[in-house]
Amino acid sequence: MAEILENISAFIDSFLSYKIWGYDTVRLSVKGVLQVVFLFISARLGIWTMGRVFMRSRMGGNYDEGRRYTILQISKYLIYTVVIVMALETVGVKVTTLLAASTALFVGLGLGLQDAFKDLSAGVIILMERTLSVGDIIKLQDQFGKVEAVGLRTTTGRTRDDILIIVPNSKLTNEVVVNLTHSEETTRFAVQVSVAFGSDTERVATLLKQVALDHPESEPGQEPLVILKDFGESALVFELNFYTRNLFHIEKIKSELRFEIDREFRENKIIIPFPQRTVWQGPERVKQFGDGIVGAGENIASENDDTTSGAL
Secondary structure (H helix, E strand, O other), rough: HHHHHHHHHHHHHHHHEEEEEEEOOOOEEEHHHHHHHHHHHHHHHHHHHHHHHHHHHHHOOOOOOHHHHHHHHHHHHHHHHHHHHHHHHHOOOOOHHHHHHOOOHHHHHHOOOOOHHHHHHHHHHHHHHHOOOOOOOOEOOOOOEEEEOOOOOEEEEEOOOOOOOEHHHHHHHHHHHHOOOOOOEEEEEEEEEEEEEOOHHHHHHHHHHHHHHOOOOOOOOOEEEEEEEEEEEEEEEEEEEEEEOOOOOOOHHHHHHHHHHHHHHHOOOHHHHHOOOOOOOOOOEEEEOOEEEEEEEEEEEHHHHHHHHHOO
């Protein structure tokens, strides 16, 4: 029995010591391959366990979704970096020697892959500074989207049309990006509407404010603000300012408010005018009174004739 066990042990040792590929600096054996596989499986399980524990712990509950995602991503990259170094050491590759011998190669790679390295450095900056986080609503070049993932090289977002877009991180750090949810949970938006001259402005302001208050997506803790923005050429221009948390579907909310404003104005006989101009033809004199513009209907040419006759 002891002899059988010794034979099995010897076979296992010879199998694990079998060299798949050997060189001066790299020694790849079955044992080394198994160790490398074990390292990556352990890293994967460790990252998964850490994420589950962190999300369920009290510490994880103190952070929002974006901060938790950032902490987990940075931890994942650090763990994989350590595992890769250990895997290289396991197969006999000296990392310090490799770095010293590959200096010229890295210079060439840096020149050829400078855009990729630029995206990688931008990804590290975004993850460390947390200028963008998962769940943020951003605006980039007149395009709105919701951030779904922030990686080292690219950031993934979803537009209002349910289209998935992938943006290089360098584009997010070098261009102006509007983050609607970075500092506040609620954001103010505005809807403009015009009414005819002579309308009851106080009544218009009351109706607009009530429309905003009755909308289910309007923030109840923030009172809407109605301002008379301008005296237009053909109308009085009002602006309804309201607060909401549903930033991703803000255009839908604005549309619903406009429908409701139109209905309220029809019921209260408030006119939304269209641009118009009054053109006076012929030599007519125009007088303006408090109630509007009235053509006097007097012929300027005949008046000029009378003046000329008197002079003669």
